[in-house]
Amino acid sequence: xxxxxQKKSVIITVDNIKFDYEKQSILQGISFNLxxxxxxxxxxxxxxxxxxxxxNLIGLKFPQKGEIIIDGLKLEKKNIADIRKNxxxxxxxxxxxxxxxxxxxxxxxxxxxxxxxxxxxKEKARFLLDKFGLIAYENRSSHExxxxxxxxxxxxxxxxxxxxxxxxxxxxxxxxPAWRKKLAEILLNLPIKVILIASHxxxxxxxxxxxALILDQGQIQLDQSIISLFxxxxxxxxxxxxLDW
Amino acid sequence: MLKLSxxxxxxxxxxxxxxxxxxxxxxxxxxxxxxxIALCWCIFLKTPIKILLKLLxxxxxxxxxxxxxxxxxxxxxxxxxxxICLLIMNSFLLSVPKYHLSIALKGLPxxxxxxxxxxxxxxYLEILLLEIxxxxxxxxxxxxxxxxxxxxxISAAMIGSLYLRSLDRxxxxxxxxxxxxxxxxxxxxxDNNKSENFMLIILSIMVMSLTxxxxxxxxx
Amino acid sequence: MHIPDGFISPPVAVMTTVISAGVLTLSFSKMGKDVKAxxxxxTTAFIFAAxxxxxxxxxxxxxxxxxxxxxxxxxxxxxxxxxxxxxxLLIQALLFADGGITALGANIFNxxxxxxxxxxxxxxTIQRLLGGAKKRLPLAAGITAAISTVSAAVSCSLxxxxxGTAPLNLVLPAMTGTHILIGxxxxxxxxxxxxYLLATNPDLLPDDESKLDKWLVxxxxxxxxxxxxxxxxxxxxxxxxxxAENLGFIHLAENVRVEVPTPFADxxxxxxxxxxxxxxxxxxxxxxxxxxxxxxxxxxSRKSA
Ligand SMILES: Nc1ncnc2c1ncn2[C@@H]1O[C@H](COP(=O)(O)OP(=O)(O)O)[C@@H](O)[C@H]1O
Ligand SMILES: [Mg+2]
Numbered sequence: 001x002x003x004x005x006q007k008k009s010v011i012i013t014v015d016n017i018k019f020d021y022e023k024q025s026i027l028q029g030i031s032f033n034l035x036x037x038x039x040x041x042x043x044x045x046x047x048x049x050x051x052x053x054x055x056n057l058i059g060l061k062f063p064q065k066g067e068i069i070i071d072g073l074k075l076e077k078k079n080i081a082d083i084r085k086n087x088x089x090x091x092x093x094x095x096x097x098x099x100x101x102x103x104x105x106x107x108x109x110x111x112x113x114x115x116x117x118x119x120x121x122k123e124k125a126r127f128l129l130d131k132f133g134l135i136a137y138e139n140r141s142s143h144e145x146x147x148x149x150x151x152x153x154x155x156x157x158x159x160x161x162x163x164x165x166x167x168x169x170x171x172x173x174x175x176x177p178a179w180r181k182k183l184a185e186i187l188l189n190l191p192i193k194v195i196l197i198a199s200h201x202x203x204x205x206x207x208x209x210x211x212a213l214i215l216d217q218g219q220i221q222l223d224q225s226i227i228s229l230f231x232x233x234x235x236x237x238x239x240x241x242x243l244d245w
Numbered sequence: 246m247l248k249l250s251x252x253x254x255x256x257x258x259x260x261x262x263x264x265x266x267x268x269x270x271x272x273x274x275x276x277x278x279x280x281x282i283a284l285c286w287c288i289f290l291k292t293p294i295k296i297l298l299k300l301l302x303x304x305x306x307x308x309x310x311x312x313x314x315x316x317x318x319x320x321x322x323x324x325x326x327x328x329i330c331l332l333i334m335n336s337f338l339l340s341v342p343k344y345h346l347s348i349a350l351k352g353l354p355x356x357x358x359x360x361x362x363x364x365x366x367x368x369y370l371e372i373l374l375l376e377i378x379x380x381x382x383x384x385x386x387x388x389x390x391x392x393x394x395x396x397x398x399i400s401a402a403m404i405g406s407l408y409l410r411s412l413d414r415x416x417x418x419x420x421x422x423x424x425x426x427x428x429x430x431x432x433x434x435x436d437n438n439k440s441e442n443f444m445l446i447i448l449s450i451m452v453m454s455l456t457x458x459x460x461x462x463x464x465x
Numbered sequence: 466m467h468i469p470d471g472f473i474s475p476p477v478a479v480m481t482t483v484i485s486a487g488v489l490t491l492s493f494s495k496m497g498k499d500v501k502a503x504x505x506x507x508t509t510a511f512i513f514a515a516x517x518x519x520x521x522x523x524x525x526x527x528x529x530x531x532x533x534x535x536x537x538x539x540x541x542x543x544x545x546x547x548x549x550x551x552x553x554l555l556i557q558a559l560l561f562a563d564g565g566i567t568a569l570g571a572n573i574f575n576x577x578x579x580x581x582x583x584x585x586x587x588x589x590t591i592q593r594l595l596g597g598a599k600k601r602l603p604l605a606a607g608i609t610a611a612i613s614t615v616s617a618a619v620s621c622s623l624x625x626x627x628x629g630t631a632p633l634n635l636v637l638p639a640m641t642g643t644h645i646l647i648g649x650x651x652x653x654x655x656x657x658x659x660x661y662l663l664a665t666n667p668d669l670l671p672d673d674e675s676k677l678d679k680w681l682v683x684x685x686x687x688x689x690x691x692x693x694x695x696x697x698x699x700x701x702x703x704x705x706x707x708x709a710e711n712l713g714f715i716h717l718a719e720n721v722r723v724e725v726p727t728p729f730a731d732x733x734x735x736x737x738x739x740x741x742x743x744x745x746x747x748x749x750x751x752x753x754x755x756x757x758x759x760x761x762x763x764x765x766s767r768k769s770a
Contacts, residue, residue: 058424060420060424081428084423084424084426085426087424089424091417091420091421093417095372096414096417096418096420096421097418097421099365099368099369099418099421099422099503100364100368101347101348101350101351101364101367101368102348105433108432109422109425109427109432110425110426112432113425113426113427113428113432114426139348141345141347141348141368141371143371143372157425158425161425161426255559259566262470262565262566262567263566263567265470265471266470266471266478266565266566266567266568267475267478267567270474300562304469304562308469323471323472323630326470326471327469327470327471327472327565330469330470330471330565330566331469331470331562334562334566335562338560338561338562346560349559349560350556350559350560353559356490356493358493358502359489359493359548359552361502361506362502362505362506362509362548362552363552363555363556364506365502365503365506365507366506366507366509366510366513366552366553366556367556367560368506369506369507369510370510370513370514370556372510373507373510373511373513373514374514374517376514377514377517401654401657401658401660401661402661404515404530404654404658404661405658405661405662405665406661406665407511407514407515408508408511408515408539408658408662409662409665409666411507411508411510411511411514412504412507412508412669414507415501415503415504415506415507415508416503416504418503418507419501419502419503419504422503431502
């Protein structure tokens with residue numbers, strides 16, 4: 001019984017995946033599990049392959065080897081639409097995620113795609129924009145927003161769909177300290193099963209996650225609790241993650 | 246003052262332009278009516294006159310290159326008629342805040358598929374134009390004697406890499422849309438204001454009959 | 466080449482609008498199912514942005530890319546290219562007051578339909594004529610771009626003439642003359658952009674075409690040359706002198722002028738003004754030549770291969 005429970009609570013299984021770009025091997029056998037209730041940081045130097053790994057997790061790229069199972073479904077072409085319904089994914093560059101004439105429409109985009117009535121979608125979108133301090137900009141174009149505001153608008157457009165699983169690629173880039181704090185509070189209060197965050201923002205990650213994976217040389221080099229990781233400054237430094245920089 | 250919505254302004258401008266462009270050639274009296282209408286439009290929209298004049302001046306050179314060889318009254322008429330159209334359209338454009346042009350595109354009466362492409366194009370135009378500016382600046386910064394060498398950089402490599410970058414971006418935008426449930430139909434919610442539509446229909450009937458009467462179909 | 470408002474007559478405006486709307490509707494139904502809207506939109510935005518880059522032509526004037534051939538090659542589908550170029554023109558007319566609203570149909574007709582389809586007909590034909598290898602694509606596209614630009618200009622002049630806006634002997638040589646120069650620029654840019662793409666991302670471009678059968682090479686070569694010459698001949702009812710004189714290229718013109726034998730050389734379409742007849746038959750001759758060449762490369766040699 002105990003064992004079954006444990007099995008059930010695994011939300012994401014990554015089993016020995018390998019991914020190459022044409023000229024370069026990026027992921028060379030990556031395995032890990034993420035369980036319900038976990039908030040996990042994916043750390044690693046620039047170019048380590050964090051974004052590539054996240055793209056593999058939501059089927060934007062397919063690993064050449066290995067398999068990924070999410071919520072009991074194997075990640076493959078025929079399951080992809082079902083799997084993505086439960087995942088919120090924030091791109092490293094928020095501009096890729098804002099493509100409608102106004103940010104209100106950007107936030108409504110996903111809701112309308114899933115056939116939520118326009119009036120309800122609008123109400124929800126405005127609620128989220130308010131939460132992210134953007135309500136004054138609802139009818140503006142994303143080009144009029146600052147880098148940080150774009151980031152927040154992109155996050156709002158993802159959270160609108162109330163995903164079970166949240167995957168964020170460098171979510172604090174471009175945010176000021178006040179918003180880094182606010183974003184942490186928002187994320188910690190979400191009713192979400194699993195959060196995976198790729199980041200270099202060590203201090204922020206320390207406050208928002210419990211477990212860290214370090215990606216380097218195409219492999220997960222380290223998988224341990226955030227607290228113990230932060231006691232090993234030299235280890236962090238050796239993976240290109242010096243503290244206080 | 247009466248404030249018209251962006252869409253209404255766009256549609257009204259389009260109707261005015263179309264009806265002006267279709268006035269019978271050399272029917273000056275009707276042209277004058279439209280000059281008055283255009284001026285009212287331009288005052289109503291509070292167009293900044295200085296910028297407007299600059300824009301029209303530049304256009305005038307082009308128009309006269311096209312029309313003047315024809316000579317005589319006809320050339321004059323064609324030029325004035327075109328200028329009125331430009332006056333109307335530019336007044337509208339100058340009344341729209343910079344980034345709201347792609348919002349205005351939403352109000353176009355276009356088929357759905359076309360509208361989707363037009364809107365997405367409008368969105369990304371902004372970014373690509375900025376990209377060109379950046380490339381231009383960085384090319385200038387890297388070249389020794391500034392401006393003159395810039396021409397060498399505009400060459401193939403610049404346009405080519407612009408294309409590569411846009412393609413990359415297109416893929417990522419598509420991915421972002423798919424992740425949020427896009428399956429080929431673009432959800433667009435357009436406010437349809439009934440009283441505005443009614444006003445629009447009445448006004449278009451009015452100006453169109455004005456234009457028709459320039460052909461003196463009913464007179465004589 | 467953007468016709469402003471008020472320069473074409475209402476019947477021409479209506480006719481071209483109807484034709485263009487029809488072709489666009491057809492394009493949407495014919496384009497490949499897996500073409501993604503953002504990819505069309507961003508290619509369109511790219512063409513638009515590339516048009517903003519000016520290059521010097523001659524005597525202080527500058528030209529810019531029109532992009533029909535480039536669009537056809539990188540999109541690989543004439544239907545999508547028509548959609549793309551039409552979108553560029555629509556946005557230019559609406560948001561930049563460049564090209565008239567009532568002339569939008571006409572401008573789409575010239576650049577989005579004539580420009581695009583001439584490009585589509587010619588580009589693979591010329592590539593195969595040149596041996597078919599992928600590395601010949603930039604050259605083939607360059608030549609195509611020049612010809613399609615001139616074709617679009619001729620189509621534009623014809624619309625102005627039919628509208629009664631401008632007399633034939635004025636507009637046709639002037640438009641064609643300048644667009645031959647612009648066409649050369651267009652060809653150079655299109656060719657070198659594709660050469661750049663070939664060097665950096667060859668996968669983005671279409672693959673090798675098969676080589677033409679030996680006996681087809683001279684036939685198609687002759688057809689294409691005849692097509693181009695009849696296009697030029699039809700545009701010069703009064704000879705090139707006028708433009709050439711204006712542009713100071715009189716000596717060049719002397720050397721270029723040739724007696725051209727075309728099937729339509731002495732043919733007048735009855736009922737129309739004599740000079741229009743000449744140029745329309747020139748255009749028809751061109752279309753027939755290009756069409757034949759396209760047909761032969763596409764079908765005859767494939768069967769025999
Ligand atoms: N589209 C691509 N084509 C080829 N190589 C790529 C592509 N995207 C990223 N890379 C390479 O893959 C490596 C990992 O990139 P990425 O996953 O973005 O790293 P990170 O997010 O950790 O900074 C980098 O060395 C980068 O150069
Ligand atoms: Mg990254």
